[in-house]
Amino acid sequence: MSVSVIPYIPEFITVHLGQPSQQAENVTVTFPDYIKNVASSEVYPTWKEEALKANILAQISFALNRVYTEFYPSRGYDFDITSETQNDQKFIKGRSTFENIDRLVDDMFTTYIRRVGFVEPLAAKFCNGTTSTCDGLSQWGSEALAQEGEDYMSILRRYYGNDIELVNDAPIRDVPNSYPGYPLRQGTTGEDVVVLQAMLNRIGQNYPAIPRLTQVDGIFGPKTEEAVRVFQSVFGLSVDGIVGRATWYKLVFLYVAVTKLSELVSEGQSFTQVQGPSGIQVLRQGDRGPAVSALQFFLSLIGQYSFTLPMLDIDGIFGPKTRQAVEQAQKNFGLPVTGVVNNATWLNIYDEYKGIATTSLADANLPLSPSEIENQFQAGQFPGYSLTYGTND
Amino acid sequence: MAQTGSLIVRVFASRAQLPIQGATVLVAQRDDQGRYQLLSALITDESGLAGPVSLPAPDVALSQNPGSPLPFSSYSLVVEHPGYQVAIFQDLQIFSGVETTQSVPLMPLSIPESDSPRQQITQVTPQPL
Numbered sequence: 001m002s003v004s005v006i007p008y009i010p011e012f013i014t015v016h017l018g019q020p021s022q023q024a025e026n027v028t029v030t031f032p033d034y035i036k037n038v039a040s041s042e043v044y045p046t047w048k049e050e051a052l053k054a055n056i057l058a059q060i061s062f063a064l065n066r067v068y069t070e071f072y073p074s075r076g077y078d079f080d081i082t083s084e085t086q087n088d089q090k091f092i093k094g095r096s097t098f099e100n101i102d103r104l105v106d107d108m109f110t111t112y113i114r115r116v117g118f119v120e121p122l123a124a125k126f127c128n129g130t131t132s133t134c135d136g137l138s139q140w141g142s143e144a145l146a147q148e149g150e151d152y153m154s155i156l157r158r159y160y161g162n163d164i165e166l167v168n169d170a171p172i173r174d175v176p177n178s179y180p181g182y183p184l185r186q187g188t189t190g191e192d193v194v195v196l197q198a199m200l201n202r203i204g205q206n207y208p209a210i211p212r213l214t215q216v217d218g219i220f221g222p223k224t225e226e227a228v229r230v231f232q233s234v235f236g237l238s239v240d241g242i243v244g245r246a247t248w249y250k251l252v253f254l255y256v257a258v259t260k261l262s263e264l265v266s267e268g269q270s271f272t273q274v275q276g277p278s279g280i281q282v283l284r285q286g287d288r289g290p291a292v293s294a295l296q297f298f299l300s301l302i303g304q305y306s307f308t309l310p311m312l313d314i315d316g317i318f319g320p321k322t323r324q325a326v327e328q329a330q331k332n333f334g335l336p337v338t339g340v341v342n343n344a345t346w347l348n349i350y351d352e353y354k355g356i357a358t359t360s361l362a363d364a365n366l367p368l369s370p371s372e373i374e375n376q377f378q379a380g381q382f383p384g385y386s387l388t389y390g391t392n393d
Numbered sequence: 394m395a396q397t398g399s400l401i402v403r404v405f406a407s408r409a410q411l412p413i414q415g416a417t418v419l420v421a422q423r424d425d426q427g428r429y430q431l432l433s434a435l436i437t438d439e440s441g442l443a444g445p446v447s448l449p450a451p452d453v454a455l456s457q458n459p460g461s462p463l464p465f466s467s468y469s470l471v472v473e474h475p476g477y478q479v480a481i482f483q484d485l486q487i488f489s490g491v492e493t494t495q496s497v498p499l500m501p502l503s504i505p506e507s508d509s510p511r512q513q514i515t516q517v518t519p520q521p522l
Contacts, residue, residue, distance in 0.1 A: 042521070042522075043520060044464060044522070045488050045491045046488050046489065046491060092515070092518065094482070094513075094515035096482065096486065096493045096495040096496075096517070098493055098494070099491065099493070099494055100491060128459075128521060130459045130522070140522065143457070206410075206412065207439075207440055208440075209438075209439055236403075254409070254410060257410065258410075260409070261408065261409040305406060305408075305501060306500055348503070351503035352501075354504040355476070355501040355502050356501045359406075359476035359501040360406040363411070364409075364411045
């Protein structure tokens with residue numbers, strides 16, 4: 001089993017919504033969103049801040065340990081962690097979170113615990129301390145210690161030993177634009193401010209409340225500060241006009257997601273005239289070609305809206321990941337789960353795509369204009385049957 | 394004196410979080426007979442935001458020690474907008490003095506509408522403390 005040498009923070013984490021061998025959905029969320037969900041599911045937001053910090057660091061470290069050791073993939077599973085407390089930590093898909101916990105996670109998600117002299121994130125076990133006890137952090141115990149005035153490091157040392165240390169600012173995999181390492185504020189100048197202004201403008205294309213910065217000049221002036229404040233207000237950050245780690249990464253994650261969607265939509269233009277392999281009515285694992293690329297494009301786009309489809313490369317090769325995505329889509333549609341794209345599966349996928357194109361994409365500021373989208377989906381027929389089989393369009 | 398928490402709802406589509414303006418947001422509470430009382434009806438603004446809504450919550454002291462009754466109040470939330478699946482949230486938790494944030498990614502309805510579910514239900518269970 002190979003592991004990377006330096007632990008990184010994953011951009012996304014895939015959570016299995018059940019016991020490992022149980023048939024259940026997988027959902028893929030950003031790592032900060034995962035931790036916010038876990039923290040909100042495991043403890044009470046009214047607890048002392050030092051207790052919350054200790055618990056959040058344990059949750060981050062536990063999850064990073066799962067990712068770093070490839071715990072589930074090495075056992076043949078297609079996810080990083082489960083949502084159940086039997087083996088992992090509690091996660092409820094789509095749940096609400098608590099603002100104070102969210103703020104702490106935004107500041108802390110690039111920090112983890114490890115044993116001195118070791119590289120891997122600590123597999124920080126925890127339990128509630130009443131109905132279950134364990135060799136690790138007691139959740140109720142941590143709150144009691146915090147009420148007595150202990151800070152999060154002394155709480156963590158109490159449960160995990162004195163030979164632990166924190167790693168700060170761990171690199172985030174695949175995410176460009178690392179936090180500059182210092183907060184950007186009025187008066188700051190330079191390349192980092194150019195990046196900030198570009199991100200604000202791009203995100204602002206979809207958020208009219210964020211004022212447009214007409215000059216991306218690398219000078220953090222009053223206009224830039226105003227844009228930062230509005231961004232912070234919309235996304236629930238502390239509104240101080242200063243771009244610290246939390247604001248920076250909130251911007252970066254969103255910017256990456258917006259550009260990803262735009263790129264996908266642009267790429268989709270090349271699938272307007274897909275001709276299916278003649279005589280073949282279905283697509284299955286092992287197939288190759290433009291029809292598979294079109295399938296992967298539609299599934300990728302749907303996956304941007306329904307977070308339960310795995311991320312796909314649009315490479316025209318129908319491999320195991322594509323099959324998994326087809327199976328999940330069939331589950332979502334209530335179709336027989338075969339992993340084989342038959343007529344019914346195609347129609348469902350295509351109809352879902354049309355729904356997305358005419359509602360969400362039509363309103364959004366993406367490279368395609370609404371009329372181009374209209375033309376695209378009129379041309380993009382299911383490639384595996386001729387028009388004489390005739391669904392009307 | 395009754396304690397309160399608050400709720401902010403943010404409605405959008407896709408991972409790119411394209412905001413959905415004009416979505417209807419309904420906050421309700423179920424009584425002992427299982428009937429819903431509508432507490433608040435809001436419309437999302439151009440950033441997809443609705444709220445904050447102030448909602449009653451139990452005394453914060455209930456959350457400080459194990460063995461107490463549940464230290465939060467439970468509410469239901471329904472979010473809808475034409476062209477999208479209805480999103481329903483059950484047992485949304487409100488704690489005293491805490492702002493709860495509900496992010497609502499809405500799923501576009503397929504065209505033509507298929508038999509697949511037109512609503513998405515999220516159910517929160519209490520913390521295993």
